Amino acid sequence: xxxxxxxxxxxxxxxxxxxxxxxxxxxxxxxxxxxxxxxxxxxxxxxxxxxxxxxxxxxxxxxxxxxxxxxxxxxxxxxxxxxxxxxxxxxxxxxxxxxxxxxxxxxxxxxxxxxxxxxxxxxxxxxxxxxxxxxxxxxxxxxxxxxxxxxxxxxxxxxxxxxxxxxxxxxxxxxxxxxxxxxxxxxxxxxxxxxxxxxxxxxxxxxxxxxxxxxxxxxxxxxxxxxxxxxxxxxxxxxxxxxxxxxxxxxxxxxxxxxxxxxxxxxxxxxxxxxxxxxxxxxxxxxxxxxxxxx
Amino acid sequence: xxxxxxxxxxxxxxxxxxxxxxxxxxxxxxxxxxxxxxxxxxxxxxxxxxxxxxxxxxxxxxxxxxxxxxxxxxxxxxxxxxxxxxxxxxxxxxxxxxxxxxxxxxxxxxxxxxxxxxxxxxxxxxxxxxxxxxxxxxxxxxxxxxxxxxxxxxxxxxxxxxxxxxxxxxxxxxxxxxxxxxxxxxxxxxxxxxxxxxxxxxxxxxxxxxxxxxxxxxxxxxxxxxxxxxxxxxxxxxxxxxxxxxxxxxxxxxxxxxxxxxxxxxxxxxxxxxxxxxxxxxxxxxxxxxxxxxxxxxxxxxxxxxxxxxxxxxxxxxxxxxxxx
Numbered sequence: 001x002x003x004x005x006x007x008x009x010x011x012x013x014x015x016x017x018x019x020x021x022x023x024x025x026x027x028x029x030x031x032x033x034x035x036x037x038x039x040x041x042x043x044x045x046x047x048x049x050x051x052x053x054x055x056x057x058x059x060x061x062x063x064x065x066x067x068x069x070x071x072x073x074x075x076x077x078x079x080x081x082x083x084x085x086x087x088x089x090x091x092x093x094x095x096x097x098x099x100x101x102x103x104x105x106x107x108x109x110x111x112x113x114x115x116x117x118x119x120x121x122x123x124x125x126x127x128x129x130x131x132x133x134x135x136x137x138x139x140x141x142x143x144x145x146x147x148x149x150x151x152x153x154x155x156x157x158x159x160x161x162x163x164x165x166x167x168x169x170x171x172x173x174x175x176x177x178x179x180x181x182x183x184x185x186x187x188x189x190x191x192x193x194x195x196x197x198x199x200x201x202x203x204x205x206x207x208x209x210x211x212x213x214x215x216x217x218x219x220x221x222x223x224x225x226x227x228x229x230x231x232x233x234x235x236x237x238x239x240x241x242x243x244x245x246x247x248x249x250x251x252x253x254x255x256x257x258x259x260x261x262x263x264x265x266x267x268x269x270x271x272x273x274x275x276x277x278x279x280x281x282x283x284x285x286x287x288x289x290x291x292x293x294x295x
Numbered sequence: 296x297x298x299x300x301x302x303x304x305x306x307x308x309x310x311x312x313x314x315x316x317x318x319x320x321x322x323x324x325x326x327x328x329x330x331x332x333x334x335x336x337x338x339x340x341x342x343x344x345x346x347x348x349x350x351x352x353x354x355x356x357x358x359x360x361x362x363x364x365x366x367x368x369x370x371x372x373x374x375x376x377x378x379x380x381x382x383x384x385x386x387x388x389x390x391x392x393x394x395x396x397x398x399x400x401x402x403x404x405x406x407x408x409x410x411x412x413x414x415x416x417x418x419x420x421x422x423x424x425x426x427x428x429x430x431x432x433x434x435x436x437x438x439x440x441x442x443x444x445x446x447x448x449x450x451x452x453x454x455x456x457x458x459x460x461x462x463x464x465x466x467x468x469x470x471x472x473x474x475x476x477x478x479x480x481x482x483x484x485x486x487x488x489x490x491x492x493x494x495x496x497x498x499x500x501x502x503x504x505x506x507x508x509x510x511x512x513x514x515x516x517x518x519x520x521x522x523x524x525x526x527x528x529x530x531x532x533x534x535x536x537x538x539x540x541x542x543x544x545x546x547x548x549x550x551x552x553x554x555x556x557x558x559x560x561x562x563x564x565x566x567x568x569x570x571x572x573x574x575x576x577x578x579x580x581x582x583x584x585x586x587x588x589x590x591x592x593x594x595x596x597x598x599x600x601x602x603x604x605x606x607x608x609x610x611x612x613x614x615x616x617x618x619x620x
Contacts, residue, residue: 077378077379124377124406125405125406125407131377132373132374132377132402132406133401133402133405133406135401136397136401139366139370139398139401139402142366142367142368142369142370142371142374142398142402143370143371143373143374143402144374145367145370145371145374146370146371146372146373146374146375146376146377146378146382147374147375147377147378149359149371149374149375150374150375150376150377150378150379150380151378153335153356153357153375153378153380154378154379154380156378172366173364173366173367173370173398176364176366176367177364177367177370177371179362179364180361180362180364180367180371183362184359
């Protein structure tokens with residue numbers, strides 16, 4: 001993946017870097033996300049494994065380090081918000097929401113079954129902890145613009161984090177929202193691009209080229225950072241710094257360089273895994289690989 | 296306003312800048328905000344067309360200019376609503392209902408956010424700006440979206456009353472208002488209740504069911520025909536969803552003919568909604584749908600188009616008269 005000229009903050013460079021214990025916890029929670037994703041998709045019999053695996057550390061870092069949340073209070077008005085443009089990764093978000101006591105863990109066992117609140121895409125009317133529904137790619141950054149405007153209107157200081165797919169960069173509405181956020185100086189808005197390089201029909205830049213992403217976001221008036229999206233130390237430290245910069249007027253875009261299917265070797269080398277199903281023997285291998293990754 | 300100027304003319308619009316319906320939008324939102332309602336507003340580069348500039352001056356902190364990014368505006372309004380405000384966003388109906396259809400479905404209606412969508416300059420009211428600026432499909436599209444209330448007000452006073460009622464309405468709303476120069480049907484204290492039609496009368500011969508700018512034309516037509524000894528009634532069906540089925544059936548039981556009149560395609564709009572009720576409920580009345588007959592409008596000044604498509608008073612009267620023969 002090409003990377004040119006983006007401003008970079010060295011990972012773990014500050015004195016306020018996260019502790020080794022916290023780093024270990026974030027890695028463990030990312031493994032939890034991957035293992036639960038495998039379990040839930042085994043119920044549905046089809047799902048977006050690799051889309052979750054590219055952002056498992058992003059989920060883990062946001063929910064267990066960056067965001068201001070209250071366990072068991074998904075509607076707390078002062079909470080930081082999290083939205084997903086790539087709503088198809090919700091299967092990786094649901095286990096975290098249950099883990100935070102936003103809903104009963106038993107809901108997970110009926111994932112996608114008739115009447116379940118939990119489907120392939122997150123529904124805010126059904127799932128406590130989902131700050132906005134998604135599924136149609138390209139809307140979420142605009143929803144985030146609105147939340148940041150609402151937060152400002154109410155005099156609140158919550159941050160709004162929006163996870164975007166890199167294929168999502170092809171949606172025109174993303175750039176409408178980018179202009180809007182910069183115009184209205186929404187410094188509380190943070191977009192994170194999961195730059196895993198693949199979309200349903202192939203490599204993102206073969207399907208419809210989006211690079212140079214850093215230059216694009218900067219040209220649209222955003223502060224831009226790049227980070228290894230699987231390095232929880234780098235991610236957590238960067239997000240802490242971004243959040244601590246309360247005087248920032250520019251919205252912030254973090255381009256997280258990731259690997260689609262990260263953690264499962266045959267998914268990493270096979271882009272066709274955007275949507276798939278693991279047979280039981282493959283599922284066991286995948287679990288082993290995720291656990292081996294912890295060694 | 297000068298009676299000597301043609302209502303399509305630039306001079307008329309200059310003299311009549313505070314076009315009743317559109318001035319109503321800003322004035323009423325200011326009134327609601329001053330009364331303590333959590334009203335915010337936004338537009339997409341049309342603050343002068345819809346009059347929201349007045350609201351923006353009074354309450355700059357409550358106003359968001361989105362620029363020419365209608366889809367972003369609708370999605371952002373839904374995001375804002377989650378924080379406890381009630382956003383009123385306005386742009387041309389053609390862009391709001393057609394360009395932003397999916398954002399309205401996904402982010403506003405499906406997410407049940409109390410966004411008030413105001414599609415103005417509806418139907419063929421933008422005259423010679425052409426099909427890109429006409430909205431003769433918006434009712435059909437909007438009323439097929441679950442959990443979305445659809446309202447087409449007849450004039451400024453009724454729109455004001457609807458806006459006041461909207462602060463206590465649980466669902467998101469699509470308001471369809473014309474270009475603001477529409478002659479008034481109602482006085483200052485127009486009654487308005489969501490889902491309850493204004494029944495001006497039920498005729499033995501014909502009951503006209505109209506919405507939006509067509510109500511004024513239909514009312515004049517009704518009065519002219521009744522003056523000639525016919526029995527013609529009028530129902531102002533300002534809420535198209537949920538439709539006042541009881542009002543439709545009251546007409547169906549008494550009138551020989553129900554004539555729907557709308558500045559919209561006759562497919563899927565008010566005429567379609569009334570047809571569904573009649574088909575399901577029975578009733579002896581024959582239905583005639585009058586409006587734009589599944590075609591793209593010609594280009595002309597608005598008043599010429601209303602005359603051509605028989606949506607002015609004389610036109611509605613002639614359509615009704617032909618049914619009485």
